[in-house]
Amino acid sequence: MEPETVWDFTAWLLFVYFFALLALVLSYCKRDYYCKLKKPPYCSNAYVLYFFWFFAYILLAWSAYRIWALGGWNQNYVALLIFIAHVIVLHMWYFIFFVTYELFISFIWCVVISVVAIANFVAFILIDLLAALLLIPYFILLLISTWIFYEIYCFNTNFVYHSTSTPHNHLISNNLNQKPDLFNHKDLKFISAEDLNKYSQI
Secondary structure (H helix, E strand, O other), X not given: OOHHXXXXXXXXXXXXXXXXXXXXXXXXXXXXXXXXXXXXXXXXXXXXXXXXXXXXXXXXXXXXXXXXXXXXXXXXXXXXXXXXXXXXXXXXXXXXXXXXXXXXXXXXXXXXXXXXXXXXXXHHHOOOHHHHHOOHHHHHHHHHHHHHHHHHHHHOOOEEOOOOOOOOOOOOEOOOOOOOOOOOHHHEOXXXXXXXXXXXXX
């Protein structure tokens, strides 16, 4: 590889991993939320998927680099813009899931990611077959992750999370027979809609 070629590939790699790093930090900071969710037995530790995503991101960057090398912005700006939008949309899911705690919207966003990913594949295959084929491992991981999250959503349709950062939210104690201690964060927990109704009757 020539130095310019190495730099171009590295630039796309850094672009992809920049968003991946933000997502990783966010998921780590909010790991307690994910741990409290009910999950199917086979995905008790979904963080294993991160290992496979690491290599999938390398293929994503390589795919974008090939499109860049075959014409750059002048000839392939549409395909490259779709790729950039695809990466951004993909990582917006982490914000929706870990910040808003909206499981249904998070699942709908998985569908949005799939649609954008298909558009990305079509845009790339019209320019370079290998660039499109490099996206296939990513598609497989996306399909697996979407299915896993669909099952998580089904397991937690009545799941409610109340953050202490919102003053209008109710604070629920682990012991539903007593009022929670507002100054003891250990009393707070993730609750289901049934528990919330039970507490409201106290």
